[in-house]
Every structure is written in C-alpha cells, then in structure tokens.
Amino acid sequence: xxxxxxxxxxxxxxxxxxxxxxxxxxxxxxxxxxxxxxxxxxxxxxxxxxxxxxxxxxxxxxxxxxxxxxxxxxxxxxxxxxxxxxxxxxxxxxxxxxxxxxxxxxxxxxxxxxxxxxxxxxxxxxxxxxxxxxxxxxxxxxxxxxxxxxxxxxxxxxxxxxxxxxxxxxxxxxxxxxxxxxxxxxxxxxxxxxxxxxxxxxxxxxxxxxxxxxxxxxxxxxxxxxxxxxxxxxxxxxxxxxxxxxxxxxxxxxxxxxxxxxxxxxxxxxxxxxxxxxxxxxxxxxxxxxxxxxxxxxxxxxxxxxxxxxxxxxxxxxxxxxxxxxxxxxxxxxxxxxxxxxxxxxxxxxxxxxxxxxxxxxxxxxxxxxxxxxxxxxxxxxxxxxx
Amino acid sequence: xxxxxxxxxxxxxxxxxxxxxxxxxxxxxxxxxxxxxxxxxxxxxxxxxxxxxxxxxxxxxxxxxxxxxxxxxxxxxxxxxxxxxxxxxxxxxxxxxxxxxxxxxxxxxxxxxxxxxxxxxxxxxxxxxxxxxxxxxxxxxxxxxxxxxxxxxxxxxxxxxxxxxxxxxxxxxxxxxxxxxxxxxxxxxxxxxxxxxxxxxxxxxxxxxxxxxxxxxxxxxxxxxxxxxxxxxxxxxxxxxxxxxxxxxxxxxxxxxxxxxxxxxxxxxxxxxxxxxxxxxxxxxxxxxxxxxxxxxxxxxxxxxxxxxxxxxxxxxxxxxxxxxxxx
Numbered sequence: 244x245x246x247x248x249x250x251x252x253x254x255x256x257x258x259x260x261x262x263x264x265x266x267x268x269x270x271x272x273x274x275x276x277x278x279x280x281x282x283x284x285x286x287x288x289x290x291x292x293x294x295x296x297x298x299x300x301x302x303x304x305x306x307x308x309x310x311x312x313x314x315x316x317x318x319x320x321x322x323x324x325x326x327x328x329x330x331x332x333x334x335x336x337x338x339x340x341x342x343x344x345x346x347x348x349x350x351x352x353x354x355x356x357x358x359x360x361x362x363x364x365x366x367x368x369x370x371x372x373x374x375x376x377x378x379x380x381x382x383x384x385x386x387x388x389x390x391x392x393x394x395x396x397x398x399x400x401x402x403x404x405x406x407x408x409x410x411x412x413x414x415x416x417x418x419x420x421x422x423x424x425x426x427x428x429x430x431x432x433x434x435x436x437x438x439x440x441x442x443x444x445x446x447x448x449x450x451x452x453x454x455x456x457x458x459x460x461x462x463x464x465x466x467x468x469x470x471x472x473x474x475x476x477x478x479x480x481x482x483x484x485x486x487x488x489x490x491x492x493x494x495x496x497x498x499x500x501x502x503x504x505x506x507x508x509x510x511x512x513x514x515x516x517x518x519x520x521x522x523x524x525x526x527x528x529x530x531x532x533x534x535x536x537x538x539x540x541x542x543x544x545x546x547x548x549x550x551x552x553x554x555x556x557x558x559x560x561x562x563x564x565x566x567x568x569x570x571x572x573x574x575x576x577x578x579x580x581x582x583x584x585x586x587x588x589x590x591x592x593x594x595x596x597x598x599x600x601x602x603x604x605x606x607x608x609x610x611x612x613x614x615x616x617x618x619x620x621x622x623x624x625x626x627x628x629x630x
Numbered sequence: 631x632x633x634x635x636x637x638x639x640x641x642x643x644x645x646x647x648x649x650x651x652x653x654x655x656x657x658x659x660x661x662x663x664x665x666x667x668x669x670x671x672x673x674x675x676x677x678x679x680x681x682x683x684x685x686x687x688x689x690x691x692x693x694x695x696x697x698x699x700x701x702x703x704x705x706x707x708x709x710x711x712x713x714x715x716x717x718x719x720x721x722x723x724x725x726x727x728x729x730x731x732x733x734x735x736x737x738x739x740x741x742x743x744x745x746x747x748x749x750x751x752x753x754x755x756x757x758x759x760x761x762x763x764x765x766x767x768x769x770x771x772x773x774x775x776x777x778x779x780x781x782x783x784x785x786x787x788x789x790x791x792x793x794x795x796x797x798x799x800x801x802x803x804x805x806x807x808x809x810x811x812x813x814x815x816x817x818x819x820x821x822x823x824x825x826x827x828x829x830x831x832x833x834x835x836x837x838x839x840x841x842x843x844x845x846x847x848x849x850x851x852x853x854x855x856x857x858x859x860x861x862x863x864x865x866x867x868x869x870x871x872x873x874x875x876x877x878x879x880x881x882x883x884x885x886x887x888x889x890x891x892x893x894x895x896x897x898x899x900x901x902x903x904x905x906x907x908x909x910x911x912x913x914x915x916x917x918x919x920x921x922x923x924x925x926x927x928x929x930x931x932x933x934x935x936x937x938x939x940x941x942x943x944x945x946x947x948x949x950x951x952x953x954x955x956x957x958x
Contacts (some may be wrong), residue, residue: 278924314920350784350878411772
C-alpha cells in the first residue's frame with residue numbers, strides 16, 4: 244500500500260515535472276549599467292538584444308526566452324558580482340549576459356564559474372576577460388585584436404615610423420601597446436608615445452610634441468564624446484593631418500556622430516574596427532534598417548552589434564542543445580560556432596572562447612557629399628594576439 | 631569640594647545611563663539575523679548593506695560626532711579594499727588577518743592625513759577631503775601594474791573563515807562575516823561615543839573655539855577619531871574585496887563618498903543606528919527601484935532624499951525619536 248502510494252506520488256511528481264518542462268522558459272539575466280555615465284552604451288546594447296528577439300521571436304527550441312535586466316549604475320564590479328549572484332540564486336537565471344564594462348565582467352566571472360552558467364560578454368573589450376572563467380564567451384571585440392592588425396597593416400602599407408598619443412586609462416594603454424606591438428613586429432619604428440588625461444579638452448600641447456618628433460604617422464586613442472572633435476582640430480591646426488601625416492585610430496573616433504562634430508578635419512583618417520555601419524552588405528543593410536526603425540532613427544554602434552550577436556550565439560546554442568540550458572552543454576555548443584553577422588563572418592575560438600572576426604581598415608572619405616567610413620581593406624579571421 | 635565630587639558622580643551616572651542597552655536596541659540586533667531564515671536569496675544584498683552600514687558608521691563617527699565633514703572618505707574604503715585584494719592576489723587569502731592588515735593600513739594613512747584635516751574647517755575641509763579622494767583615485771588609476779587600473783582586479787576566492795566557513799554562492803558566510811565585523815565595530819563605536827572622549831568630541835562639534843578654553847585639546851581628539859574612522863572604513867572596504875573577490879577603481883570614487891553621506895542624512899547623523907538604518911533604506915530602495923525600472927531609479931532616490939531633508943531634518947531616526955517624544 245505504502246509503496247503504491249510512493250509510486251503514485253513519484254509518478255505524479257514526474258508528470259508535473261515533464262509538464263513544467265514543456266512550457267519551460269530559459270531565463271537570461273542581463274547585467275548592464277542602465278543608469279549612470281554608461282547608460283547610453285547600455286541602452287544601445289539592449290536595443291541590439293531587443294532587435295534580435297523581435298526578429299527571431301521569443302521562443303527557441305520550444306522554450307520561451309525571458310530577459311531579466313539588472314542595473315549596475317556605472318563601472319561597479321561589486322554590484323555586478325552581486326547581481327550575478329542574485330540572478331543565479333534568486334531568479335534562477337540559466338545564462339548571464341551583458342557586461343558593457345571590463346570591471347563588471349571580472350566581478351561576475353567567479354559567479355559564472357561557481358554556478359557553472361554560460362556567461363556571454365557582449366562588450367567588455369579587455370583581452371583577459373575570457374581568461375577569468377571557462378564559462379565566458381565573448382561576442383564583441385578586443386582592443387588588441389583590431390589595433391595589432393592595424394599596426395601590422397600600417398607598416399605593410401609603407402609607413403616606416405609612427406608616434407602614439409592615447410588617453411591615460413586602461414583601454415588607452417591597451418591600444419597603445421597593441422598598435423606598437425603590431426607595428427614594430429612588422430619592422431616599423433616607434434618614435435615616441437604620449438598620454439593625455441582621460442577628460443582632456445585641449446590637445447594643442449600634446450600635438451605640438453608629436454609635431455616636434457615629425458613622424459610619418461600618428462596613432463590616437465581618445466574616448467568618445469567631445470574629444471574626437473577637439474583632437475581633430477588640434478591635429479589640423481598644426482598640419483598633422485592627412486595627406487601630410489597619416490592619422491590612425493580605433494573605429495569609435497570616426498563613428499558617424501563623431502564625424503559630424505569633427506567635420507572636415509576628419510577627412511583621410513584611417514581607423515580599424517570590427518563593425519562598419521556603412522558596409523555594403525545585405526545582412527548589414529537589413530540590420531541597420533531594422534535598428535533605426537525601432538529606435539527613432541538612432542543608428543547602431545559597436546554596443547548594438549555586440550548585443551545582437553550575443554543573442555544570436557545564445558539562440559543558436561540553445562537550438563544545438565535542443566533547449567538544454569545547462570552551462571556545460573551551451574558552452575560546448577558555443578565553442579567553434581561560426582556565423583554570418585551584420586558585421587561580417589565571425590566565429591568563436593574553441594580554445595579561448597573569444598571572438599574571431601574580420602577586421603576592417605576604413606578611411607574617412609566623401610561619399611555623396613557626406614563624410615563617412617569607407618572600407619579600404621579587410622583582414623579575415625583575426626584572433627586576439629594576446630591569448 | 632562636595633560640589634565637584636557631586637558633579638563628577640552625576641557625570642559618571644549620566645555616561646553610564648547613556649551606555650545602558652535600551653529595549654529597541656536589544657530587539658534590533660537579532661532582527662539583523664532574520665535574512666538568514668526569511669530571505670536567503672537576498673543574502674548578497676544583505677552582505678553589501680552590512681558593509682555599507684559599517685562604512686556609514688565610520689563616517690558618522692567623524693561627521694556626526696566630531697563635526698568633521700567629508701566628501702572623500704571612500705579613499706580609506708578603497709585603500710582597505712585594495713590592500714585586502716592585493717594580499718589575496720599575492721597568496722594570502724586568510725580573511726581575518728587580511729582584514730586586520732587592511733584596516734591597520736587604512737588607519738595609518740588616516741593618521742597621516744589627519745594632520746592636514748585638523749588644520750582646516752568648513753568649506754576648506756570639504757575641499758581637502760574631496761581632493762585627497764581624487765588624488766588617491768588618480769594614483770590607483772596610474773598604478774595600473776599594481777591595481778589593475780580601470781579594468782580592476784580579480785582576487786582568488788578568500789580562504790574559509792577558521793578554515794571551516796567556506797564563502798558560498800548564496801552568501802551565507804559572506805553576510806555572517808560582515809555582520810559580525812559590523813557588530814564588533816558597532817560595540818567599539820558605542821563605547822567610544824558614550825565615554826568622556828565621546829563627550830569631548832561632541833564639544834568640538836558644537837563649538838571648537840570653546841573647547842581649548844575649558845582645557846580640552848581638541849586637535850588630538852579629532853586626530854584620534856579620524857584615525858579610528860579611517861581604519862573602520864578600511865575594514866569595510868576589505869570586507870567588500872574579500873566577499874566579492876573583486877575590486878575596481880569604483881571603490882575609491884566620489885560616488886561612493888557621496889552615497890555614504892546620503893545614507894547618513896537619510897538615517898540621521900550623530901546616532902550610530904542612523905548609519906545602519908540609512909544604509910538599509912538606501913540600498914533596499916535602490917535594489918527595489920532598480921528592479922522596477924533599471925534606467926530611471928535615481929529619480930526616486932532623489933525624491934526620497936528631498937522628502938527626508940525637508941520633513942525630517944534630523945533623519946529618519948531623529949524623526950522617530952521626536953515622535954516618541956524623546957529629546958536628543
């Protein structure tokens with residue numbers, strides 16, 4: 244009698260759990276700085292995520308996708324760590340994603356490790372992020388990836404000596420190092436390097452120093468906002484602009500909104516990036532049109548594409564595992580995955596779990612009376628050189 | 631003769647009366663254990679509240695009791711955090727010794743800084759504390775090889791406490807640990823402010839020119855309390871680094887210095903419980919509001935702050951004690 248009851252109870256429990264499985268959801272916790280100084284980046288990234296879900300539906304492999312958004316309020320590693328912890332223990336999240344900023348990715352990494360959940364880094368661009376846990380996969384870009392490639396390309400295209408001028412903070416240092424590494428390993432000579440304060444309104448003194456060294460090319464790295472226009476003007480004022488001197492930079496410098504404020508001084512600047520808004524490609528056209536339509540005309544940027552491809556990775560991995568959202572299964576599915584993104588062909592390195600993609604060398608040229616980034620060279624399958 | 635013995639006796643009585651545990655106090659502390667049973671999924675938040683409360687307590691000692699206004703106390707919080715993190719990173723993950731070393735280090739820097747602090751007052755004091763905070767932040771930023779710069783540092787998991795309590799994913803150990811440290815520091819602070827030293831500090835707060843006139847050396851008093859406060863802030867920072875296994879430049883930021891003052895104003899300055907209540911209200915409100923709307927939660931915090939300063943000038947605790955008909 245008792246055994247009967249137990250079997251019945253077991254059967255009931257089993258039936259309940261299978262019915263629960265049938266309508267089960269996959270919960271994705273998104274950790275981003277929705278408020279504070281990086282709110283704009285978070286919103287762009289979120290818009291990328293939303294666009295993917297709007298296009299591909301919110302059901303994948305028979306499971307409903309549910310997003311749980313968590314705000315960190317700025318670069319706050321400890322808050323990101325707590326949010327990740329809460330997502331796992333309280334909200335029952337299966338996947339944690341987002342991470343616009345490196346410190347926040349570092350904060351959450353131990354949680355992903357211990358809870359064995361897939362962690363999709365959709366922006367944070369420091370090399371070492373993916374080394375922090377075996378459960379991290381990155382769908383954005385790394386600073387060394389694009390700048391090392393640019394350094395090499397610069398020397399291969401006849402530049403013999405160069406100078407770097409970067410903002411004095413983590414990403415600036417990384418950019419300086421990796422450009423110099425690519426450039427000197429190819430055989431170029433660095434004439435010198437200078438660093439400017441992170442919030443710097445006037446570059447004239449720094450640019451004068453560069454001019455005194457008289458390099459063939461100068462590599463610059465400044466955060467977005469008001470600084471691209473300021474440095475563009477300072478360079479032009481001292482005649483340090485193309486064609487007299489080559490100006491190299493990472494893609495943010497000549498992002499469409501920055502180009503508007505830089506005006507004529509931007510002409511001829513050569514930048515390196517993994518995503519080019521104007522790239523002529525049907526997938527990209529569809530992406531940009533869908534994005535601008537959904538966001539009041541705002542154009543996508545590097546954050547948007549990171550979020551969009553991050554969701555693609557999650558969807559495809561879930562399809563492969565047939566809806567199994569355990570960290571190990573998803574990780575196996577994600578390793579080595581390759582697909583065509585609006586940014587171009589990309590894949591996930593099975594060893595480092597980092598993104599492998601085409602790096603575009605672009606030059607600011609006039610197209611239909613408007614300055615824009617024109618792709619002049621493509622370097623396929625670039626890996627992060629530091630792993 | 632009889633008169634002076636009489637006043638001495640009454641003063642001692644008064645101090646003794648002040649330091650007696652009241653019923654609400656005895657009820658308050660066991661309540662802090664409730665999250666373990668009632669909200670086990672909120673323990674990571676409870677842990678950060680305990681840490682914020684300890685930090686607010688350290689600021690209350692100088693701001694509420696000694697009248698030293700500060701907008702740069704995150705400097706000591708951050709120094710403690712980086713000290714504990716660097717110890718952990720270089721192979722010493724024992725929590726208690728790490729905590730004490732970090733506290734001592736922050737206290738030492740606080741002692742050095744106190745020589746400047748006691749020389750200035752009011753606006754100049756604000757500027758000095760603000761400036762020291764920014765200098766430390768910039769120093770940590772430029773020492774990227776040591777501090778990890780803008781990327782921050784990831785610390786290996788702290789060793790189990792007493793080699794037994796492992797830091798778990800749910801945060802049981804983390805909250806228990808932080809709460810214990812908070813309680814010990816609270817007992818110490820309570821003893822301090824209810825002593826003749828504490829009374830002298832309040833004298834400085836009320837009128838710093840009169841204190842020397844009655845023969846009280848106020849500068850050395852201020853230096854002592856500033857050093858203690860810095861050490862306590864360092865302990866809070868160290869707790870954060872140890873329980874979250876991570877530290878970033880944000881621990882030194884102006885935001886953190888400002889948030890802690892907001893917590894104190896919400897709870898009520900010059901009462902030790904104000905620091906704890908303020909931290910609870912600020913962080914719980916922030917967590918709940920950010921859950922409702924991740925983009926615009928700061929609006930409600932601003933509104934809450936305005937309501938409190940307009941209608942409860944002595945903070946929430948001051949308001950409650952006025953309702954209860956008690957004098958301060």
